[in-house]
Amino acid sequence: MITWVGIDDTDTYDKGCTTYVMYNMLKEFLKTRGEWRIINYPRLIRLNPNIPFKTRGNAAVSVGLNVDDPREALELAEWAVDAYSHRVGKTSPGIVVSVSNNEHWIYWKALTDVIPLNTAIRWMSKLGVVYRGGRGVVGALASVMADLSLDSTLELLAYSESAPKPSIPINLVRKLSDSTSPLTFENISGDYVLIQPHGNDPVVFGIRGDSPHHIIHFASMLMNEIDAEPRWLIYLTNQATGHHLNSIVNKPYTTGYVEGSVDEVRPVEGGNIEAKVNSTLVFSYRHYGFKSIDKATYLIAYGGFKPGINSLDLYMEGGVALMIKDTVKNPRCPRCGSNLESAGRVGLLKCPKCGLITGLPRLMNYISELILEEPRGAEIRHLHKPTARIGLEGLVKVFNRPSLWII
Numbered sequence: 001m002i003t004w005v006g007i008d009d010t011d012t013y014d015k016g017c018t019t020y021v022m023y024n025m026l027k028e029f030l031k032t033r034g035e036w037r038i039i040n041y042p043r044l045i046r047l048n049p050n051i052p053f054k055t056r057g058n059a060a061v062s063v064g065l066n067v068d069d070p071r072e073a074l075e076l077a078e079w080a081v082d083a084y085s086h087r088v089g090k091t092s093p094g095i096v097v098s099v100s101n102n103e104h105w106i107y108w109k110a111l112t113d114v115i116p117l118n119t120a121i122r123w124m125s126k127l128g129v130v131y132r133g134g135r136g137v138v139g140a141l142a143s144v145m146a147d148l149s150l151d152s153t154l155e156l157l158a159y160s161e162s163a164p165k166p167s168i169p170i171n172l173v174r175k176l177s178d179s180t181s182p183l184t185f186e187n188i189s190g191d192y193v194l195i196q197p198h199g200n201d202p203v204v205f206g207i208r209g210d211s212p213h214h215i216i217h218f219a220s221m222l223m224n225e226i227d228a229e230p231r232w233l234i235y236l237t238n239q240a241t242g243h244h245l246n247s248i249v250n251k252p253y254t255t256g257y258v259e260g261s262v263d264e265v266r267p268v269e270g271g272n273i274e275a276k277v278n279s280t281l282v283f284s285y286r287h288y289g290f291k292s293i294d295k296a297t298y299l300i301a302y303g304g305f306k307p308g309i310n311s312l313d314l315y316m317e318g319g320v321a322l323m324i325k326d327t328v329k330n331p332r333c334p335r336c337g338s339n340l341e342s343a344g345r346v347g348l349l350k351c352p353k354c355g356l357i358t359g360l361p362r363l364m365n366y367i368s369e370l371i372l373e374e375p376r377g378a379e380i381r382h383l384h385k386p387t388a389r390i391g392l393e394g395l396v397k398v399f400n401r402p403s404l405w406i407i
Protein backbone atom coordinates (compact mmCIF):
# COMPACT_ATOMS: atom_id res chain seq x y z
CA MET A 1 0.00 0.00 0.00
CA ILE A 2 1.46 3.36 -1.00
CA THR A 3 1.60 5.63 2.03
CA TRP A 4 2.69 9.25 1.93
CA VAL A 5 4.79 10.59 4.78
CA GLY A 6 5.40 14.33 5.32
CA ILE A 7 7.78 15.93 7.82
CA ASP A 8 8.43 19.58 8.71
CA ASP A 9 9.79 21.99 11.32
CA THR A 10 12.56 19.84 12.75
CA ASP A 11 15.41 22.35 12.75
CA THR A 12 16.58 25.59 14.35
CA TYR A 13 18.44 28.54 12.82
CA ASP A 14 21.78 27.09 13.78
CA LYS A 15 21.29 23.36 13.73
CA GLY A 16 19.83 20.55 11.70
CA CYS A 17 17.89 20.33 8.49
CA THR A 18 14.55 18.67 7.77
CA THR A 19 15.98 17.20 4.55
CA TYR A 20 18.59 15.38 6.64
CA VAL A 21 15.85 13.80 8.76
CA MET A 22 14.39 12.43 5.51
CA TYR A 23 17.80 11.25 4.32
CA ASN A 24 18.31 9.24 7.51
CA MET A 25 14.77 7.94 7.44
CA LEU A 26 15.23 6.58 3.91
CA LYS A 27 18.65 5.10 4.69
CA GLU A 28 17.05 3.27 7.62
CA PHE A 29 14.16 2.10 5.42
CA LEU A 30 16.60 0.77 2.80
CA LYS A 31 18.39 -1.37 5.39
CA THR A 32 15.50 -3.79 5.34
CA ARG A 33 13.47 -2.83 2.24
CA GLY A 34 14.05 -2.77 -1.48
CA GLU A 35 14.59 0.52 -3.26
CA TRP A 36 11.50 -0.06 -5.43
CA ARG A 37 9.41 0.51 -2.30
CA ILE A 38 10.31 4.21 -2.42
CA ILE A 39 8.08 5.94 -4.95
CA ASN A 40 10.09 8.08 -7.36
CA TYR A 41 12.18 10.67 -5.46
CA PRO A 42 11.39 12.10 -2.02
CA ARG A 43 10.03 15.64 -2.37
CA LEU A 44 11.47 18.88 -1.06
CA ILE A 45 8.66 21.40 -1.18
CA ARG A 46 9.01 25.12 -0.59
CA LEU A 47 5.90 26.77 0.81
CA ASN A 48 4.73 30.38 1.29
CA PRO A 49 8.00 32.35 1.28
CA ASN A 50 6.39 35.14 3.34
CA ILE A 51 5.43 33.06 6.40
CA PRO A 52 6.70 34.90 9.51
CA PHE A 53 7.56 31.77 11.47
CA LYS A 54 9.79 30.04 8.91
CA THR A 55 13.39 29.28 9.91
CA ARG A 56 14.99 29.77 6.51
CA GLY A 57 13.46 28.77 3.19
CA ASN A 58 10.12 27.34 4.40
CA ALA A 59 10.82 23.82 3.18
CA ALA A 60 8.92 20.64 4.04
CA VAL A 61 9.70 17.10 2.87
CA SER A 62 7.59 14.09 1.93
CA VAL A 63 7.91 10.67 0.33
CA GLY A 64 5.71 7.85 -0.92
CA LEU A 65 6.54 4.45 0.61
CA ASN A 66 5.16 1.08 -0.39
CA VAL A 67 4.49 -0.56 2.98
CA ASP A 68 2.22 -3.35 4.20
CA ASP A 69 0.66 -1.11 6.84
CA PRO A 70 0.70 2.75 7.08
CA ARG A 71 1.66 2.35 10.75
CA GLU A 72 5.11 1.17 9.63
CA ALA A 73 5.62 4.47 7.82
CA LEU A 74 4.47 6.43 10.87
CA GLU A 75 6.81 4.55 13.22
CA LEU A 76 9.74 5.08 10.89
CA ALA A 77 9.05 8.83 10.63
CA GLU A 78 8.67 9.11 14.41
CA TRP A 79 12.01 7.38 14.87
CA ALA A 80 13.76 9.69 12.35
CA VAL A 81 12.27 12.89 13.82
CA ASP A 82 13.23 11.81 17.35
CA ALA A 83 16.75 10.92 16.34
CA TYR A 84 17.55 13.84 14.02
CA SER A 85 15.44 16.87 14.96
CA HIS A 86 16.58 19.78 17.13
CA ARG A 87 13.73 20.86 19.38
CA VAL A 88 14.86 24.27 20.52
CA GLY A 89 12.81 27.48 20.78
CA LYS A 90 10.02 27.75 18.24
CA THR A 91 10.82 24.40 16.56
CA SER A 92 7.61 22.38 16.46
CA PRO A 93 8.10 19.15 14.46
CA GLY A 94 5.15 17.61 12.68
CA ILE A 95 4.59 14.30 10.89
CA VAL A 96 1.74 13.50 8.52
CA VAL A 97 0.81 10.06 7.12
CA SER A 98 -1.76 9.76 4.35
CA VAL A 99 -2.79 7.12 1.83
CA SER A 100 -3.78 9.80 -0.66
CA ASN A 101 -1.74 12.69 -2.01
CA ASN A 102 -4.25 14.17 -4.42
CA GLU A 103 -5.64 17.07 -2.40
CA HIS A 104 -3.54 19.53 -4.37
CA TRP A 105 -5.63 22.53 -3.28
CA ILE A 106 -3.94 22.25 0.14
CA TYR A 107 -0.54 22.67 -1.53
CA TRP A 108 -1.62 25.71 -3.53
CA LYS A 109 -3.14 27.26 -0.43
CA ALA A 110 0.02 26.67 1.62
CA LEU A 111 2.14 28.24 -1.10
CA THR A 112 0.21 31.44 -1.28
CA ASP A 113 -1.57 31.90 2.04
CA VAL A 114 -1.27 31.33 5.80
CA ILE A 115 -3.01 28.20 7.14
CA PRO A 116 -3.85 28.21 10.86
CA LEU A 117 -2.90 24.97 12.60
CA ASN A 118 -6.48 24.18 13.66
CA THR A 119 -7.68 24.59 10.07
CA ALA A 120 -5.09 22.07 8.88
CA ILE A 121 -6.13 19.70 11.68
CA ARG A 122 -9.79 20.01 10.63
CA TRP A 123 -8.90 19.17 7.02
CA MET A 124 -6.80 16.18 8.11
CA SER A 125 -9.57 14.80 10.28
CA LYS A 126 -11.99 15.02 7.34
CA LEU A 127 -9.53 13.43 4.93
CA GLY A 128 -8.50 10.63 7.31
CA VAL A 129 -4.90 11.85 7.43
CA VAL A 130 -2.94 10.74 10.49
CA TYR A 131 -0.76 13.39 12.13
CA ARG A 132 1.62 13.73 15.05
CA GLY A 133 3.34 16.72 16.61
CA GLY A 134 2.99 20.50 16.40
CA ARG A 135 2.83 23.26 13.81
CA GLY A 136 5.09 21.30 11.46
CA VAL A 137 2.04 19.27 10.39
CA VAL A 138 0.90 22.23 8.23
CA GLY A 139 4.00 22.11 6.05
CA ALA A 140 4.16 18.30 6.20
CA LEU A 141 0.58 18.05 4.89
CA ALA A 142 1.21 20.58 2.12
CA SER A 143 4.32 18.70 1.04
CA VAL A 144 2.38 15.42 0.80
CA MET A 145 -0.28 17.15 -1.32
CA ALA A 146 2.23 18.92 -3.61
CA ASP A 147 1.23 19.26 -7.24
CA LEU A 148 4.29 18.71 -9.40
CA SER A 149 2.35 17.52 -12.44
CA LEU A 150 3.26 20.40 -14.75
CA ASP A 151 6.68 21.41 -13.57
CA SER A 152 9.31 20.34 -11.06
CA THR A 153 13.08 20.41 -10.65
CA LEU A 154 15.66 18.28 -8.86
CA GLU A 155 18.13 19.07 -6.11
CA LEU A 156 20.93 16.78 -5.00
CA LEU A 157 21.81 17.50 -1.37
CA ALA A 158 25.17 16.23 -0.12
CA TYR A 159 25.58 15.86 3.65
CA SER A 160 28.37 15.77 6.17
CA GLU A 161 28.29 16.18 9.93
CA SER A 162 31.88 17.35 10.10
CA ALA A 163 32.51 20.97 11.11
CA PRO A 164 33.64 23.25 9.63
CA LYS A 165 32.10 22.36 6.30
CA PRO A 166 34.57 21.26 3.64
CA SER A 167 35.39 24.22 1.41
CA ILE A 168 34.23 24.17 -2.19
CA PRO A 169 36.74 25.06 -4.94
CA ILE A 170 35.17 27.99 -6.80
CA ASN A 171 36.99 27.36 -10.09
CA LEU A 172 35.68 23.82 -10.26
CA VAL A 173 32.14 25.03 -9.50
CA ARG A 174 32.45 27.56 -12.33
CA LYS A 175 33.75 24.93 -14.74
CA LEU A 176 31.07 22.38 -13.84
CA SER A 177 28.39 25.03 -13.95
CA ASP A 178 29.44 26.10 -17.45
CA SER A 179 29.52 22.53 -18.72
CA THR A 180 26.18 21.43 -17.25
CA SER A 181 23.98 24.53 -17.52
CA PRO A 182 21.14 25.06 -18.30
CA LEU A 183 20.43 21.50 -17.05
CA THR A 184 21.88 22.60 -13.72
CA PHE A 185 21.27 26.14 -12.49
CA GLU A 186 21.91 28.63 -9.67
CA ASN A 187 25.38 27.25 -8.98
CA ILE A 188 27.40 30.45 -9.00
CA SER A 189 26.77 34.19 -9.34
CA GLY A 190 29.86 36.24 -10.20
CA ASP A 191 32.39 35.20 -7.56
CA TYR A 192 29.73 33.98 -5.17
CA VAL A 193 29.27 30.21 -4.84
CA LEU A 194 25.54 29.52 -4.42
CA ILE A 195 25.65 25.76 -3.84
CA GLN A 196 26.91 25.82 -0.24
CA PRO A 197 24.68 27.01 2.61
CA HIS A 198 26.54 28.87 5.35
CA GLY A 199 24.66 27.73 8.47
CA ASN A 200 25.48 24.94 10.91
CA ASP A 201 23.26 22.51 9.01
CA PRO A 202 24.71 19.25 7.64
CA VAL A 203 24.33 20.27 3.96
CA VAL A 204 27.74 20.41 2.25
CA PHE A 205 26.27 21.48 -1.07
CA GLY A 206 23.11 21.35 -3.13
CA ILE A 207 23.06 21.04 -6.92
CA ARG A 208 19.85 22.12 -8.62
CA GLY A 209 18.84 21.13 -12.09
CA ASP A 210 16.45 19.50 -14.53
CA SER A 211 18.54 16.44 -15.39
CA PRO A 212 19.54 13.88 -12.73
CA HIS A 213 22.53 12.81 -14.82
CA HIS A 214 23.96 16.31 -15.00
CA ILE A 215 23.55 16.93 -11.27
CA ILE A 216 25.12 13.57 -10.38
CA HIS A 217 28.04 14.34 -12.69
CA PHE A 218 28.43 17.76 -11.03
CA ALA A 219 28.26 16.27 -7.52
CA SER A 220 30.64 13.40 -8.14
CA MET A 221 33.28 15.68 -9.69
CA LEU A 222 32.99 17.97 -6.64
CA MET A 223 33.06 15.12 -4.13
CA ASN A 224 36.26 13.91 -5.74
CA GLU A 225 37.92 17.22 -4.86
CA ILE A 226 36.64 17.85 -1.35
CA ASP A 227 37.34 16.10 1.89
CA ALA A 228 33.97 14.53 2.69
CA GLU A 229 32.46 11.10 2.68
CA PRO A 230 30.02 10.92 -0.25
CA ARG A 231 26.47 10.87 1.14
CA TRP A 232 23.69 12.40 -0.88
CA LEU A 233 20.05 12.30 -1.84
CA ILE A 234 18.22 13.65 -4.87
CA TYR A 235 14.93 15.40 -4.16
CA LEU A 236 12.11 16.24 -6.54
CA THR A 237 11.24 19.86 -5.77
CA ASN A 238 9.05 22.81 -6.66
CA GLN A 239 12.09 25.11 -6.51
CA ALA A 240 12.59 27.46 -9.47
CA THR A 241 9.08 26.77 -10.76
CA GLY A 242 7.51 30.12 -9.81
CA HIS A 243 4.57 28.18 -8.29
CA HIS A 244 4.10 30.82 -5.58
CA LEU A 245 2.93 33.27 -8.24
CA ASN A 246 0.08 31.06 -9.47
CA SER A 247 -2.37 32.68 -7.12
CA ILE A 248 -2.08 36.18 -5.77
CA VAL A 249 -4.25 37.07 -2.80
CA ASN A 250 -2.87 40.45 -1.67
CA LYS A 251 -3.14 39.74 2.06
CA PRO A 252 -0.47 40.10 4.77
CA TYR A 253 2.25 37.43 4.64
CA THR A 254 1.32 36.28 1.16
CA THR A 255 2.67 36.87 -2.31
CA GLY A 256 1.11 39.97 -3.74
CA TYR A 257 1.34 42.31 -6.65
CA VAL A 258 1.00 46.00 -7.28
CA GLU A 259 0.63 47.83 -10.57
CA GLY A 260 0.47 51.53 -11.28
CA SER A 261 2.20 54.85 -11.74
CA VAL A 262 5.28 55.43 -9.65
CA ASP A 263 4.33 58.55 -7.71
CA GLU A 264 7.41 58.97 -5.58
CA VAL A 265 10.78 57.26 -5.23
CA ARG A 266 13.19 57.86 -2.40
CA PRO A 267 16.34 56.15 -1.24
CA VAL A 268 16.07 54.74 2.28
CA GLU A 269 18.56 53.32 4.75
CA GLY A 270 21.30 51.17 3.30
CA GLY A 271 20.75 52.39 -0.25
CA ASN A 272 17.47 50.56 -0.61
CA ILE A 273 14.63 52.16 -2.54
CA GLU A 274 11.12 52.97 -1.41
CA ALA A 275 8.59 53.72 -4.14
CA LYS A 276 4.98 54.76 -3.80
CA VAL A 277 2.76 52.99 -6.31
CA ASN A 278 -1.01 53.50 -6.03
CA SER A 279 -0.58 54.40 -2.35
CA THR A 280 1.29 51.14 -1.62
CA LEU A 281 4.88 51.38 -0.43
CA VAL A 282 7.12 49.13 -2.49
CA PHE A 283 10.52 48.31 -1.02
CA SER A 284 13.22 47.25 -3.36
CA TYR A 285 16.48 46.16 -1.83
CA ARG A 286 19.51 47.74 -3.41
CA HIS A 287 21.22 44.37 -3.71
CA TYR A 288 18.32 42.99 -5.73
CA GLY A 289 19.46 45.28 -8.50
CA PHE A 290 16.10 46.96 -9.05
CA LYS A 291 17.74 50.30 -9.66
CA SER A 292 15.68 51.21 -12.69
CA ILE A 293 12.61 51.82 -10.53
CA ASP A 294 13.67 55.39 -9.91
CA LYS A 295 13.43 56.12 -13.64
CA ALA A 296 10.23 54.19 -14.20
CA THR A 297 6.90 55.89 -14.57
CA TYR A 298 4.86 52.71 -14.38
CA LEU A 299 5.66 49.63 -12.35
CA ILE A 300 4.32 46.08 -12.16
CA ALA A 301 5.89 44.60 -9.05
CA TYR A 302 5.41 41.35 -7.14
CA GLY A 303 6.76 40.17 -3.84
CA GLY A 304 5.79 39.57 -0.23
CA PHE A 305 3.12 41.66 1.49
CA LYS A 306 3.71 42.65 5.11
CA PRO A 307 1.60 44.95 7.27
CA GLY A 308 2.87 48.55 7.05
CA ILE A 309 1.93 51.66 9.02
CA ASN A 310 -1.31 52.43 7.18
CA SER A 311 -1.64 49.63 4.68
CA LEU A 312 0.26 46.66 3.31
CA ASP A 313 3.84 47.17 2.12
CA LEU A 314 5.28 45.15 -0.75
CA TYR A 315 8.79 43.74 -0.44
CA MET A 316 9.62 43.41 -4.07
CA GLU A 317 10.82 40.14 -5.52
CA GLY A 318 10.55 40.96 -9.17
CA GLY A 319 8.59 42.91 -11.68
CA VAL A 320 8.54 44.96 -14.79
CA ALA A 321 9.45 48.62 -14.90
CA LEU A 322 7.97 50.53 -17.81
CA MET A 323 10.28 53.43 -18.42
CA ILE A 324 9.04 56.35 -20.43
CA LYS A 325 11.56 58.94 -21.44
CA ASP A 326 9.79 61.74 -23.22
CA THR A 327 11.18 64.49 -25.39
CA VAL A 328 8.65 67.24 -26.10
CA LYS A 329 8.86 69.55 -29.13
CA ASN A 330 6.62 72.25 -30.60
CA PRO A 331 5.24 71.53 -34.08
CA ARG A 332 5.92 73.66 -37.20
CA CYS A 333 3.52 76.44 -38.16
CA PRO A 334 0.97 74.97 -40.60
CA ARG A 335 0.88 78.32 -42.49
CA CYS A 336 4.52 79.37 -42.92
CA GLY A 337 6.58 76.38 -41.65
CA SER A 338 8.42 78.21 -38.82
CA ASN A 339 8.78 76.59 -35.40
CA LEU A 340 5.84 77.50 -33.15
CA GLU A 341 6.40 78.92 -29.67
CA SER A 342 4.35 79.02 -26.51
CA ALA A 343 1.54 81.58 -26.69
CA GLY A 344 1.67 82.11 -22.92
CA ARG A 345 -1.67 80.34 -22.40
CA VAL A 346 -2.09 76.65 -21.68
CA GLY A 347 -2.75 74.62 -24.83
CA LEU A 348 -2.02 77.45 -27.29
CA LEU A 349 1.03 77.97 -29.53
CA LYS A 350 2.00 81.05 -31.54
CA CYS A 351 4.05 81.48 -34.74
CA PRO A 352 6.83 84.09 -34.21
CA LYS A 353 6.94 84.81 -37.98
CA CYS A 354 3.34 84.99 -39.24
CA GLY A 355 1.57 85.48 -35.88
CA LEU A 356 -0.73 82.42 -36.18
CA ILE A 357 -2.24 81.32 -32.85
CA THR A 358 -3.06 77.60 -32.87
CA GLY A 359 -4.25 74.84 -30.54
CA LEU A 360 -2.05 72.18 -32.25
CA PRO A 361 -0.78 69.61 -29.74
CA ARG A 362 2.89 69.53 -28.81
CA LEU A 363 4.91 66.59 -30.22
CA MET A 364 5.71 64.03 -27.57
CA ASN A 365 8.33 61.42 -28.34
CA TYR A 366 7.88 58.46 -26.01
CA ILE A 367 10.60 55.84 -25.71
CA SER A 368 9.17 52.95 -23.78
CA GLU A 369 11.33 50.17 -22.49
CA LEU A 370 10.17 47.05 -20.72
CA ILE A 371 12.72 45.80 -18.25
CA LEU A 372 12.40 42.38 -16.73
CA GLU A 373 14.02 42.63 -13.34
CA GLU A 374 15.74 39.59 -11.88
CA PRO A 375 17.34 39.46 -8.45
CA ARG A 376 21.09 38.94 -8.23
CA GLY A 377 22.05 35.27 -7.98
CA ALA A 378 22.85 35.41 -4.28
CA GLU A 379 19.42 36.89 -3.47
CA ILE A 380 17.28 34.49 -5.48
CA ARG A 381 14.36 33.02 -3.62
CA HIS A 382 13.93 29.26 -3.81
CA LEU A 383 10.69 29.43 -5.78
CA HIS A 384 11.86 32.13 -8.20
CA LYS A 385 11.88 30.76 -11.75
CA PRO A 386 15.11 31.81 -13.47
CA THR A 387 14.80 32.85 -17.12
CA ALA A 388 17.26 30.04 -17.98
CA ARG A 389 14.53 27.53 -17.04
CA ILE A 390 11.96 28.88 -19.47
CA GLY A 391 11.24 26.04 -21.90
CA LEU A 392 12.52 23.30 -19.58
CA GLU A 393 9.23 22.84 -17.73
CA GLY A 394 8.34 19.17 -17.27
CA LEU A 395 11.75 17.91 -18.46
CA VAL A 396 12.43 16.08 -15.18
CA LYS A 397 9.74 13.53 -16.08
CA VAL A 398 11.68 12.45 -19.16
CA PHE A 399 14.44 10.84 -17.09
CA ASN A 400 14.11 7.64 -15.07
CA ARG A 401 15.38 7.74 -11.50
CA PRO A 402 19.09 6.83 -11.74
CA SER A 403 20.53 4.24 -9.33
CA LEU A 404 22.76 6.85 -7.67
CA TRP A 405 19.82 8.96 -6.44
CA ILE A 406 20.75 8.04 -2.85
CA ILE A 407 24.16 7.00 -1.53
Ligand code: ATP
Pocket residue numbers: 008009010011017018019047048051053054055056057058059060092094109110111112113114115116135136137138139140
Ligand atom coordinates in the same frame (compact mmCIF):
# COMPACT_ATOMS: atom_id res chain seq x y z
P1 ATP B 1 14.25 25.03 6.74
O1 ATP B 1 14.30 25.76 5.45
O2 ATP B 1 15.55 24.97 7.44
O3 ATP B 1 13.61 23.66 6.60
P2 ATP B 1 11.99 26.42 7.30
O4 ATP B 1 12.23 27.81 6.81
O5 ATP B 1 11.33 25.42 6.42
O6 ATP B 1 13.32 25.81 7.74
P3 ATP B 1 10.44 25.55 9.46
O7 ATP B 1 11.32 25.35 10.62
O8 ATP B 1 10.09 24.36 8.66
O9 ATP B 1 11.12 26.65 8.56
O10 ATP B 1 9.14 26.32 9.93
C1 ATP B 1 8.11 26.67 9.05
C2 ATP B 1 6.80 26.46 9.78
O11 ATP B 1 5.77 27.11 9.06
C3 ATP B 1 6.39 25.00 9.88
O12 ATP B 1 5.87 24.77 11.15
C4 ATP B 1 5.30 24.84 8.84
O13 ATP B 1 4.36 23.85 9.18
C5 ATP B 1 4.71 26.21 8.84
N1 ATP B 1 4.10 26.61 7.56
C6 ATP B 1 4.64 26.47 6.35
N2 ATP B 1 3.82 26.98 5.42
C7 ATP B 1 2.73 27.44 6.07
C8 ATP B 1 1.52 28.10 5.66
N3 ATP B 1 1.29 28.38 4.40
N4 ATP B 1 0.63 28.45 6.61
C9 ATP B 1 0.89 28.17 7.89
N5 ATP B 1 1.99 27.58 8.34
C10 ATP B 1 2.92 27.22 7.45
